[in-house]
Amino acid sequence: MPFERVTPEKLSTAVTRQIEKLILRGILRPGERLPSERELAERLGVSRPSLREAVADLQDKGLLVTRAGAGVFVADVLGSAFSPALIRLFADHDEAVFNYIAFRRDLEGLAAERAARLASDTDLKVIQTVFDKMETAHTKPNPKDEARLDAEFHMGIIEASHNVVMLHMMRSMFELLQQGVFYNRQVMFKQRTTRGALLDQHRAINTALQARDTEAARAAVIAHLDFVEQALADQQKAERHESIAKKRLDHEKTR
Numbered sequence: 001m002p003f004e005r006v007t008p009e010k011l012s013t014a015v016t017r018q019i020e021k022l023i024l025r026g027i028l029r030p031g032e033r034l035p036s037e038r039e040l041a042e043r044l045g046v047s048r049p050s051l052r053e054a055v056a057d058l059q060d061k062g063l064l065v066t067r068a069g070a071g072v073f074v075a076d077v078l079g080s081a082f083s084p085a086l087i088r089l090f091a092d093h094d095e096a097v098f099n100y101i102a103f104r105r106d107l108e109g110l111a112a113e114r115a116a117r118l119a120s121d122t123d124l125k126v127i128q129t130v131f132d133k134m135e136t137a138h139t140k141p142n143p144k145d146e147a148r149l150d151a152e153f154h155m156g157i158i159e160a161s162h163n164v165v166m167l168h169m170m171r172s173m174f175e176l177l178q179q180g181v182f183y184n185r186q187v188m189f190k191q192r193t194t195r196g197a198l199l200d201q202h203r204a205i206n207t208a209l210q211a212r213d214t215e216a217a218r219a220a221v222i223a224h225l226d227f228v229e230q231a232l233a234d235q236q237k238a239e240r241h242e243s244i245a246k247k248r249l250d251h252e253k254t255r
Contacts, residue, residue, distance in 0.1 A: 011046045015054035018044070023063055023074060026159055026167045034064070034072045087176065094236060098229060100173075100182045105225040107166065108154065112217040115160035116209050123160035124210055130156050131206045138199050143189030146199075150185060151178055153202055157209070157221075183232055194231060201227060 022028040034040055041051045055072055058064040065075045082090070090096040115123065130153045137146040151174055158170045176182060189195050201224040208216035 011050040012053035012057065015044055015046055015051060016057050019054065019058055020063065024164050026164070026171070028074050030074050030076045032074045033070070034074070036071070082176070090176070090182065091180075097182050097232060100177075101225055101229045101232070104173075105222055105229075107170065108157065108225065109218045109221045111158050111161040111163070111166060111170075112205065112209065112221040113214045114163065115157050116212045116214040116217040118162050119160035119209070119212075123156075127153065127156045127160060127206060127209060131202060134199060134202060138195060143186050143195060146195065147185035147189050148178075150189075150198070150202070153206075157205070160209075187235070188228070188231060197227060198224075 019028065028034075035043065037048055037051060041048045044051065055064060055066075059066065063075055064072055066072050090100075115127075119127075130149055134146060134149045134153060137149055140146075155171065155174060158167055161167075177185070189198070201220065205217060205220040205224060208220050
C-alpha cells in the first residue's frame with residue numbers, strides 16, 4: 001500500500017507556515033517590516049540559517065520582499081480588487097458610491113455580528129482603543145485624524161470577525177475608500193453636526209460589540225451606513241443646486 005514514513009517537519013517549513021498564517025489572518029500587513037533576523041530567530045526559537053531558508057521560500061512565493069539596507073517586508077499582497085479602468089469608472093459615477101455603501105452595509109453588518117460573537121478579548125480591546133482615539137480626535141478642529149480613525153475602526157471590526165476572505169477583500173476595498181475613489185471621508189467630517197452624529201453612531205457600534213450583543217451590533221452598523229448614505233445624497237443634492245445657481249448667475253452677468 002502507498003504509505004510513506006512520516007518525517008518531522010523541517011524547521012524552515014514550520015517557520016514558513018507560521019508567517020504565512022500571520023499574513024493570511026491579517027496580523028502581518030502589507031508593507032509591514034519584519035523584526036531583524038537575529039530578533040526573529042530568537043522569537044521563533046530557530047537558527048538563523050533555518051530562518052533565512054524560510055524567508056527565501058516566502059520571497060519565492062511573493063509574500064515577502066527584501067529592501068536593501070532596510071530589511072524584510074510583507075509584500076503588497078492585496079493589490080487591487082479592480083482594474084484601473086474600472087476604478088476610474090467608479091470615481092466618475094455616483095451610482096457606484098451608493099452601490100458601495102449597500103455592499104458595505106451587508107458585509108459589515110455580518111462582520112459586526114460575527115465580531116460580537118467570535119472576537120477575542122484582545123480584538124475588543126483594539127476596537128475600544130481606536131474608538132477612544134476617535135473621541136480625542138473629535139475635539140480637534142481638523143477632521144483628518146478622525147476620518148482616518150473611522151476607517152481603522154471599521155477595519156478593526158472586520159479583523160475581529162475572523163473571516164480571512166472577508167478581511168482581505170475589505171482591506172482592498174478600503175484602500176479605494178481611503179484614496180477617495182468612492183467618497184471623501186474628510187468632506188463628510190467637515191460639518192460639526194455630522195461629526196457628532198458619526199461619533200455617536202460609532203459609540204453605539206462599540207457599545208454593542210463590547211457587550212457581545214450580536215443583534216445590536218449588526219443593527220448599529222446598518223443604522224450608521226444608512227446615515228452615511230443619506231448624508232452623501234443630501235451633499236450631492238446641495239452641490240447640484242449650487243452648481244445650477246452659479247450657472248444662472250454667470251448667465252445673468254453675461255446678458
